[in-house]
Every structure is written in C-alpha cells, then in structure tokens.
Amino acid sequence: MTTAQALEWSAPGGSGVPADRLATLLGRDTLHPPLYASLALGVRALVADGRLPVGARLPAERDLAAALGVSRVTVSAAYRRLREDGWADARQGSGTWTRLPEASGVVAAWIPGAPRQGLLDLAHAAPSGPPEVADAYTAALAALPRYLPGHGYLPEGLPELRARVAERYTARGLPTTAEQVLVVPGASGGVTAAMRALCGAGDRVVVEHPGWPNALDVLAVLRARPVPVALDPGDTAAFVAGAHRAARQTAARAAYLVPDFSNPTGASLSAQDRERLVVSLQQQDVTVLADETMVDLALEGQRVPPPLAASGRPGAVVSIGSLSKSVWAGVRVGWMRAERPLLSRVAAAMSREHGAMPVLDQLAACALLDGLDAALVRRREQLREQRDVLVRALRTALPDWGVPVPDGGLALWCSLPPGTSSSVLADTCEPLGLRLASGSRFGTGHAFDDRLRLPFTQPPAVLRAAVDVLAAAAGASAGRAPARSPLVL
Structure with missing residues (x-):
C-alpha cells in the first residue's frame, strides 16, 4: 500500500480503495469456497491488522468482482456478511465503508489485541515477561x-x-x-x-x-x-x-x-x-x-x-x-x-x-x-528449547513443509507446499482457536502467501497443541480431513 492511498482511503471524501489494489492485497488465488465468506474474511483481516484503514470506502461491487474474477453476487454477499458482522457500514450514496464491530477488542493495527479466552495468538512474536x-x-x-x-x-x-x-x-x-x-x-x-x-x-x-x-x-x-x-x-x-x-x-x-x-x-x-x-x-x-x-x-x-x-x-x-x-x-x-x-x-x-x-x-x-546479561542466558535457553520443540512438531506433523531452523530471533519462516495458502490456513485456524498472520502481512501486495511465520514464544505444550490445530487445518483446507474441534490447552 502506498501512503497516499492509505491516507486517501481514510478520508471521508476520498475516492476509496481501488479495486485492483484490494484484489492484490486479498490475493486473487487465495479465495476458497464458499467464495463470499472467504472474501469477507479476507477484508476483515485487512481491517483488523491495519492494512485497510477503518473508514475506508470499499470498491463498487462490480469493480471488485471484475478485479477478482468472481461474480457480482459473490461480492454483494461478502459485503452483506461484513455489514452483518459489524465490519462494514453502508452509507446511502457513498457505498460501503470499513468499520470495527462494537466491543470487538480489535485495535486495527499490527499489535496483539486483548487476550481472549480460548484463542491462542501466534500472529505476533511477543515473549512473556520474566520475574x-x-x-x-x-x-x-x-x-x-x-x-x-x-x-x-x-x-x-x-x-x-x-x-x-x-x-x-x-x-x-x-x-x-x-x-x-x-x-x-x-x-x-x-x-x-x-x-x-x-x-x-x-x-x-x-x-x-x-x-x-x-x-x-x-x-x-x-x-x-x-x-x-x-x-x-x-x-x-x-x-x-x-x-x-x-x-x-x-x-x-x-x-x-x-x-x-x-x-x-x-x-x-x-x-x-x-x-x-x-x-x-x-x-x-x-x-x-x-x-x-x-x-x-x-x-x-x-x-x-x-x-x-x-x-x-x-x-x-x-x-x-x-x-x-x-x-x-x-x-x-x-x-x-x-x-x-x-x-x-x-x-x-x-x-x-x-x-x-x-x-x-x-x-x-x-x-x-x-542484570540483562544474566537474564539473557535464561531467555536464550527458553527460546532455544521452544524453537526446537516447534521445529520437531512441525516436521513430524507436516513433513511437506519447509521448516528452517534460525540461529536467533523469535520465529520460524516456513515455506508451504505448492497450492497451500497461508491466508486460507489463517481463515481455517481462527474458528479452531488459533490466530495466525498470513505471510503476505510481511510484504508489499500479496507476496509471501506461500509462507507462514510461526513464533516460538509460547511454552512447549502450547506450541505442540498449536501444531495439532495447524495440521488439522492444513488437511481440511486441502480437502483431506474435517477440521477438528477448537484448540484445547
């Protein structure tokens, strides 16, 4: 997104989000059945993490349908879903505008939201505080x-x-x-x-x-x-x-x-x-x-x-x-x-x-x-153990994924098998209790949808449970198995 576009989209009198730009952010090849629900989830994710400003005017239905290569009925149904769920508003004569649901707890920026019961956030790499x-x-x-x-x-x-x-x-x-x-x-x-x-x-x-x-x-x-x-x-x-x-x-x-x-x-x-x-x-x-x-x-x-x-x-x-x-x-x-x-x-x-x-x-x-040097010894030991647990769990449960082992930092940058979309995985995992960030959040446009960042900042038991959900979601998105019940820790 260019800055000029970001500011223009949020201005009441702005021309709104260009259809081709929104299609690029969403990813034309990442929509999955039912298409209208996938499209609504994609727009919602863009608003939630700040890539689409709150108050931005969405493209006309006909324009977005043409840019995405879907029917106008699909876009209309997606906009209706967004309005029903509180993520959009229709203004007579002005089209459809993004908004946040009341009491959603979403901050519409790239930071973790308030903790939610039953939801594990692996979208952000934020370690817990030491004594x-x-x-x-x-x-x-x-x-x-x-x-x-x-x-x-x-x-x-x-x-x-x-x-x-x-x-x-x-x-x-x-x-x-x-x-x-x-x-x-x-x-x-x-x-x-x-x-x-x-x-x-x-x-x-x-x-x-x-x-x-x-x-x-x-x-x-x-x-x-x-x-x-x-x-x-x-x-x-x-x-x-x-x-x-x-x-x-x-x-x-x-x-x-x-x-x-x-x-x-x-x-x-x-x-x-x-x-x-x-x-x-x-x-x-x-x-x-x-x-x-x-x-x-x-x-x-x-x-x-x-x-x-x-x-x-x-x-x-x-x-x-x-x-x-x-x-x-x-x-x-x-x-x-x-x-x-x-x-x-x-x-x-x-x-x-x-x-x-x-x-x-x-x-x-x-x-x-x-006391930082002494504290870092313990922090590094903890992170090293968590990294290795996550790597082993991923390589066992998802052997066709590329799982590199970084020698520092807080996260793995995994490559997904051909045909696997991190956007689809994120959509599938959220209802199961696991929040992920699509790979495209780390690039311009929709690059890196074939990548997934997974922080190893959680305890080992939590990371293993998260991989179980990931494996189930990967199977469900590929049509190999039904999605499992929500995450239980």
Whole structure:
C-alpha cells in the first residue's frame, strides 16, 4: 500500500480503495469456497491488522468482482456478511465503508489485541515477561523518591539510562557517549520518530522484503515509498548487492534494515556484509535506520558482529534498540543512538507529542540493563528449547513443509507446499482457536502467501497443541480431513 492511498482511503471524501489494489492485497488465488465468506474474511483481516484503514470506502461491487474474477453476487454477499458482522457500514450514496464491530477488542493495527479466552495468538512474536521485570520495578519504586523534588520532565531521557545504553554500545564495538543516546517509547516509537525525521512524502526508502509490518505501515502514514529488496537468509550478500542497486536506481533517501535476526526470516548480516552495505549506502547519501531489537537473541552462542554504525561515518546510521524482545514488550522503553543534530530534532518533536518518558519506567530499565546479561542466558535457553520443540512438531506433523531452523530471533519462516495458502490456513485456524498472520502481512501486495511465520514464544505444550490445530487445518483446507474441534490447552 502506498501512503497516499492509505491516507486517501481514510478520508471521508476520498475516492476509496481501488479495486485492483484490494484484489492484490486479498490475493486473487487465495479465495476458497464458499467464495463470499472467504472474501469477507479476507477484508476483515485487512481491517483488523491495519492494512485497510477503518473508514475506508470499499470498491463498487462490480469493480471488485471484475478485479477478482468472481461474480457480482459473490461480492454483494461478502459485503452483506461484513455489514452483518459489524465490519462494514453502508452509507446511502457513498457505498460501503470499513468499520470495527462494537466491543470487538480489535485495535486495527499490527499489535496483539486483548487476550481472549480460548484463542491462542501466534500472529505476533511477543515473549512473556520474566520475574526480573517485577524486581526491576520494585527497585525503581525504591529509587523514585530521589527524583520527586524535580519536575520529572527529561526530554532526552534519564541520564543514568542513557549512560548504560552508551556503555553497551561501546562494549559491542561502537564507541558511544550518553550524549549520543535518546530514550524513546519502545522500538516502534523510535522507528517512527526516526522515519519522520529522515523522510517525507514521496521519498524512497529501501526495505527488506519480507520485513516488519509496522515499518511498512509507518512509511504509508508518512506517504513515503518503500523500495523492497529480497532478503534470503542463505544469501545475504545478494541482499547487499540488491540494496545497492535499489538505492542507486530510485535515489532513495533512507533504508530501514534489521541486521540481526531479521523479522520474519531470521537473517543476519555478517561483518563483511555490514561494512559493504553501509559504505555503499553512505556513498549514495542514504541514511540507514538500523533496528536492533533482536540483537540480544543469538540462540547458538554465536558472537554478533558490531553494530552497523561501526562501519560508517558519523551520521550515516541511526540505531534503534529496546527491551521489548530481550525482556518484555510491556516495558515500553527504547533508545536511539545517533548524532546530536538528529537527536535534538527528534527530542523536540517527541516532547511536543507526549512530553517526556515516565521516570519510573526508565529507572526500571536501568535495573533491567544492569542484570540483562544474566537474564539473557535464561531467555536464550527458553527460546532455544521452544524453537526446537516447534521445529520437531512441525516436521513430524507436516513433513511437506519447509521448516528452517534460525540461529536467533523469535520465529520460524516456513515455506508451504505448492497450492497451500497461508491466508486460507489463517481463515481455517481462527474458528479452531488459533490466530495466525498470513505471510503476505510481511510484504508489499500479496507476496509471501506461500509462507507462514510461526513464533516460538509460547511454552512447549502450547506450541505442540498449536501444531495439532495447524495440521488439522492444513488437511481440511486441502480437502483431506474435517477440521477438528477448537484448540484445547
């Protein structure tokens, strides 16, 4: 989706969602009988995960029918189902518009919704919080009285936290001072703030393909244009060459990259890859935004190469990190490592939006960073066990699936057998108690419908039960067996 389209679709007077664009997002070859129900589910999924804005006008029935190669009766029935279920509204003289059902709990964005009884969410890779989180907040409460005499506004972040982050960068091979660190509201907040500072409407931004959905969504809101470059974990040198060509051919303004255990592929760039990539992009005046959220999740004891910024001149790379994956997403503390001119602009913009980061959370982050290395030993052991359980279960129950074993990160990027659609699997699994994200959520258009990302962030028993449902759903979608009863844990 382009940004201009995203904004236009949500505007009351906009021209609405183009039929060919919606057909591309839905996937013309992923509809399954009954077609009207499959079409309604597809539109609902696009609204629920934020790819279709709430309040967007859907295409005329005749236009969408032609774009999808189905009858107008099918589209009419699908729109009727959406209206009946609260996912659409008809406005006389204005067509059909997307909406959210009342009390649905859906946030219409790429984040997990509120937990629902009997529903296992494997759409998102979010590990549970360890005991260290509670201990950190206890320590933070004890330290808080020292800060109460002040006004509590720290636009650039708590000095003690910035110093700790700088120390960790220095230890990784990138000399850093506290003045080069800005505290931000989680990695997503940092990525959004950096993208706003680096690019605007019409600017080209090189991105990994597949890649993190929220980054694509932010670019859409900014009306920037993503330039996707294929990323294969087995050939990262080809990605480096592709990024160089894409930047040169499109006059890209910036590049958004995840150099360590990329989401969803698990790919990592070698030290040589990093140097070649950064040198190439800085020669073309392309600023690199390096998302380092996964850097601490090396699961095989390997040493992660120095940060991307260690290979470039000052200002060539903006680094973003957080505690959301290594510790817990409920700790909404992240950081940006860059040069002072950019940090000052970002800090001013963030202050206008939300004042400053909570002092208590930053104190807790200090405590968590102090004990992070020890906590990571346990976190990695847990993730490694869960990864291996999920791999074994998948290879036993679904031997025709391609199940790679990443050496870090939080998820598997599985390849499906010919003719198997991740969109159809997601549709089939939801009523059985298992929520999945279709592979296309990680790309532009409807690419990767033959892929499925499966996080290994749940306990082993839950992962085995989820694979049982997946196997039943795969059999049902292929017409081999009836779907089983809902997930029971």
